[in-house]
Amino acid sequence: MCASLILIPFISVLVLNLPIRGIKRLAFGLAVFLFLLQMAAVLIPDPAFWKINHSFCANIFNFELGADILSKVVLFCIAMVSSVTLFSAPAFIKNSDEKFNFINILLIAVCGMNAVAMARDIFSLYVFLEIVAVSSFILIAFNRDMPGLEGAFKYIVLSGVATVLMIAGIALLVLIAGSTNFSLVHYMLITQNKSLIAGLAVGLFIVALFIKSGLMPFHGWLPDVYTSAPAPASVLLAGIITKVAGVYALVRIMVSMLGFSVSIQSILLFAGAVSVILGALAALTQSDFKRMLSYSSISQVGYIILGLGSGSVLGIAGAAFHIFNHAAFKSLLFINSAAVESRLGSRDIDKMGGLAKQMPLTSLTSVIGSLSCAGIPPLAGFWSKLMIIIALWLVGFKSYAVIAVIGSVLTLAYFLVLQRKVFFGKPSDEFKDIQEAGFSLSLPAIALAILIVVVGVLSPWLLKGFILGFVPVLGG
Amino acid sequence: MVSGIFAVLLFAIGIYCILATHNLIRVLIGIEILIKGVTLLVIAAGLKSGNLALAQALVITIIVIEVVIMTVAVGVVLGVHRHTGSLDARNIRKLKG
Amino acid sequence: MFLDILILILLAGAALWTVMCRSLLRSAIGLALTSALLTLMIFKMNAPLAAVFELSVCAGLIPVLFISVISLTQAMTKQEVIKHMKSRLARFWGLPLVIIILGILLGLVSARFRAKLPLSEVEVDPRLVLWHLRQLDLLGQIIILFTGVFGVVVLFKERKKSG
């Protein structure tokens, strides 16, 4: 039944484009409904739903899909960030035709991401990664302004190279394993002696997904893309697209297909640590609101990869939790930046100041988002970072645990800079008559802030079950 | 084996092209050459391991995806041309820092 | 075997020419040529279905796409061409050298990359594989084609000039 998570959004795109009068007006409501449905479906633990061949469709459709707790976390994030994006879109896209196109592309991207989350075949994973990538190209260039086109082109080039590397890896897997199914490949990789070709294939996948997830030093495209994309698109990109297309795919491939070895772990940990530190450092002096957030994204992705690199159940649970947290607080912060941008028409934080008075909601929610990102208890971000750091420590990568802590301090530092420049400090005369952002931007921000606080406060009670849920993920 | 070597060579040519050229269309051509190399690799791998049917199925999908990516990319390049009046890749270095 | 290597060398040569030739138009044609040679190679490797696709789409459609873009954009003036040629030469002269050296190097180390191969399966029809085992990919193809359609709608649509 879980195939319906792919089919239903796609079918709704088809239906929306049927030449029926007035059907376009349904788009917004339908999309909201679908996303809420998806969140509900993830939260309702009906094992029958997640079985692959459940209904009558089994005779016609034969999809290789599967969902474990890792997939479910990501599926939830996809629906969450997409609905937030959807709500924020009307503030920026006024034209009704364009809005319709935006919703269609959003639905297709969601469809692709859902498939990525549930794929159990490396080539299918690649196909849907490409769907996500193409739809994000279109979203970045959606306004067809010069920065958007520039960002889109850079993304196309780097993503194209990553794609090619990934297909090369798939080709090598076909050569040595004769299949592209996760479990078959995993089996073949274990039984076969570690040949050079296997090593090469692993390297190709790692590099391809490093590029897609924007780890240093493969990250060049990421700040440009996040900065240049239209505000709702950058919420989607930063919140979920690169996380699914890069980070989740990497975690999935490592866990289900490639398995861990000392050299792979050291590569993951090193790249993660470099991203954590350099990303945070680079964020420190940015003057563009969104650009600062995008370097912060690089830094946070570093944490996820550190958690993955620990190779333990706790670390991967922490990574998955951090994916969720990152989706929550980073889309919250991008929504905040969108709110500021929509009111001020500028993203230059050097020119802002004292907006806390004029935009109290935006200010408050951004403080919550920043603190969660910096890992301040009891917000949600604290727990995932704690899990990652403890996992690193327990496995024995103590120096990396220390780096993770230092990175957290740096995170706090740049968010303090951001808060001081934007929301506190001296109000600038230029923006005296600014009002709080509209309903469509405040509502998602408030919802996300509440989610962060609630999840953070409830974490001590929920985490044990959550972590135990990851034992089969790593075992199988 | 020989196909593998030539796939790597095509890869090198494509990367060199992307790095050295100043023309947006030629960047896309570079990416195309990368994909050519990788298509060759997939077919060769399928032939060598006796999974040619699978390999062909994969290649067909890859080609479809390739076309779509190229279409979108061309759309982006045309957009850039509309703004700057040229295809010079040096025009797209505005975002930095 | 000899014929294979010859085609492959021609393929690499065509790719080189595509990258290095002066005119953008010829580059696009070179790409078509490269694709055609690749088609030949794929056909030689007993993969006729993929070969047909490669020929029709990659050797046909994509170069046409590029050529149409090139014709939509205006060509450079003569002075620009001359200036451009000099810098092109400076940038591209290393490529053949790199390729030859890399080829020799790879030929030397390639012996180390020997895979233990699983037993060959019985030959099956790729169409059956595609339709029966890889339905998800087919769905993906359909979706990505739709994405492409939206891409065209969004990116190619002439917008009212708003400045």
Add this chain to the structure above:
Amino acid sequence: MMANPLLLTIIIPLLSGMLIFCVPKKLEGARSGLLVLANLAGLILAVILFKQNLTYTLPGIAPGLELSLRLYQFSAFMLLATSLFGILIALYSVIFMQGKNLVSQFYAYFLFSIALTNGAFLADNLLVLLFFWEGLLVLLFGMIAIGNKDAFKTATKAFIIVGVTDLCMMLGIALTGHLAGTLVISKISLTLSPLANLAFILLMIGAISKAGAMPFHSWIPDAAIDAPLPFMSLIPAALEKLLGIYFLARISLDLFRLTVNSGLSTLLMIVGGATIILAVMMALIQKDYKRLLSYHAVSQAGYMILGIGTAVPVGIIGGLFHMINHALYKSCLFLTSGAVEKQAGTTNLEKLGGLAKKMPVTFICFIVTACAISGVWPFNGFFSKELVYDGALERGWIFYFVAVAGSFFTAASFLKLGHAAFIGKISLENEKVKEAHISMLIPMIAIALICTFFGVFNQWPLNNLIQPILGVERLEGHNFSGFPKNTMLVVLTFVVLILAILNHLYGLKKKESGLHALDHIRYLPVVSNIYDLAEKRFFDPYNWGLGLVNVISRISFGIDKGINWVYDSLTPSLAYGFSSGIRKLHTGNYSVYLVWAIAGMLVVFGLLIFA
């Protein structure tokens, strides 16, 4: 889960504190009501929980990390004491804070402090303890900082002093965990070894600095002036003392088995003795009501440390009894000073005088608690001090002597204080002073009554509250309640008190002023020099630190500035330098990005294939 009573003791004040932030400014009544209600709930909860044994383990975050809370005799008693002070001081501050700035912040911090203190008492894991302990540090900063305009400086001073000692404690916790192999407090029982000694000293520094002993005391008198008054009677006088001595008792009784003849015991006694005498000497010469009290708060902590440091049952019982007694009368004394400040507008003793007629209830409360602190029979201070004397005598006459001398000076300075503030000529400005508001009086009266009760019926608190902490086994069959058995000591105590009165009368005759009744001690030949230095803050380790840094900075280009430079310039400029360096690398050229990616790819391949 959420309804676990142990968690409730932390969560109720925490949530109500947060709620207070949400209450709009206009609804002052709602805020005050919330404050009082939350404290009342805490008191009820503490009474219900009293005499229960409970443990609660937070759901695991990681295997091997057991975050647990534990309620037993000792912590239940501390919980009760905390909530008692909480409700009384809450009632008081509702009136006192009327019309002041940042009231909601103060109320919220108040409740957060209660929550964190409860958490620290309940913690059964050193990490949990540390968490609450550090939280209190932050609150301490916040609460001082919302005082008058110099408060920020004082807050920084307090933050640095307490922060440094907390750092010591952190190291101690790490060392203890290393030695014991666990961080669960109830599972740790270490015998003394060189390393364990070090761990003990580190933990002790944390504990006694919380209790406000010398040489970590110097922020308290400053805070007395700058911080809001209810803060003084809540934090340094009550909660921090309770917490510090509680932790000191835990480490010397449970975590480490402190033996009579160990060097650590002597060390503790020396710290205690020095604190008693030095702080009380400073108290003697103070001319400000609150400042004088705060030096006594330091000095009295010395008795507790001395008592626990003796490591003999009578001393420990005395120390613990003194802890609760001190918390009682010192918070009441601070409350009287607050009443005076609120009514007369100043706490400067030069400007006060003759308030006894105007504020009779306050005066009576003052008398009772001053007698208690001076150790006058039959108030509670008498009994606990006798126990401490007994213990000190058992370990050496010098400690006894110091303790008794401290008692002399305590009595002397309170005679001076009482005389200067309440008796004597009334100044013109104070003609119209009225008695304080009833809700400020109730807490004072209540505490004064408890002081008397704990004295006259000392069997009850000793048998029900204090002695069970040590347990029958370690009491070795003794029972310390009732009138002291050592008649010699009692007589000596009375002699000392009479001497103090005589001294006061002598000074009074000489100077004819209550305020200057002790000036003859102030201007004794050697003593006067010491005092001069002390008034210039010569003995303040914080100032030593500053002085030291200044001296060295003059010699070697300024370590002070150097450190500042490292923090203010070097680290940020390094970070910013790196940052702008990284920014410059991002040229916006996709080829550069691609080159990075390819280079990274080659490195990855190299690692995977050749490693």
